[in-house]
Amino acid sequence: MNRTIHSVNEQAAEKAFSKQSAIFDEIYSSNVIVQYKRQRVRDHLQQFLRPKSKILELNAGTGEDAVWFAQQGHTIHATDISKGMQERLAGKVHQNKLEAQVTHELCSFTELKQLNNKGPYDLI
Numbered sequence: 001m002n003r004t005i006h007s008v009n010e011q012a013a014e015k016a017f018s019k020q021s022a023i024f025d026e027i028y029s030s031n032v033i034v035q036y037k038r039q040r041v042r043d044h045l046q047q048f049l050r051p052k053s054k055i056l057e058l059n060a061g062t063g064e065d066a067v068w069f070a071q072q073g074h075t076i077h078a079t080d081i082s083k084g085m086q087e088r089l090a091g092k093v094h095q096n097k098l099e100a101q102v103t104h105e106l107c108s109f110t111e112l113k114q115l116n117n118k119g120p121y122d123l124i
Contacts (some may be wrong), residue, residue, distance in 0.1 A: 008066070010081060010110065013081060013082075014081045017061075017081070017082035017084065017085055018084030018085065020084075021062060021084030021085045021088050024054075024062050026064050038064065042065070042069075051072065052074060054075045054076075055069055055074050055075065055077070055111050056076075057076055057079065059079070059109055060078035060086075061085050061088075061089070062083075062085055062088035062089055062092065063078060063085075063089030063090075063102070065091075066092075066093070066102050067093065067098060067102065068122070070096075070098045070101035070102045071096070075101050076102045077101070077102075077103045077104070077105065077117050078102060079105050079107040079109070080107075081107070081109075083106060086106050087104075089104050090104060103117055
């Protein structure tokens with residue numbers, strides 16, 4: 001894909017997700033289907049993670065999974081392109097007192113070479 005088109009699409013995605021970040025959890029956190037799918041993914045990943053794994057999470061959104069995995073004893077570096085989503089994630093991390101287990105960074109999954117916090121991680 002042309003880098004200019006890619007950049008325009010990412011800018012549009014960032015804007016849309018930042019706008020939705022204020023209501024994202026309200027819409028999806030109590031949705032039974034979303035919760036079912038989220039739990040299936042968590043259960044599947046837990047089979048492969050060693051205790052106290054270091055995880056790089058891409059497209060972390062508001063941090064639901066980052067917080068959950070941190071509460072299971074893992075260390076998470078959560079990335080997302082959306083400033084709004086990152087702000088919500090930071091709030092959850094602070095609220096749950098998980099600053100030692102969860103770091104976060106504004107970064108697109110297409111630009112991982114630019115990560116400030118590069119690992120080591122189990123990529124999920």
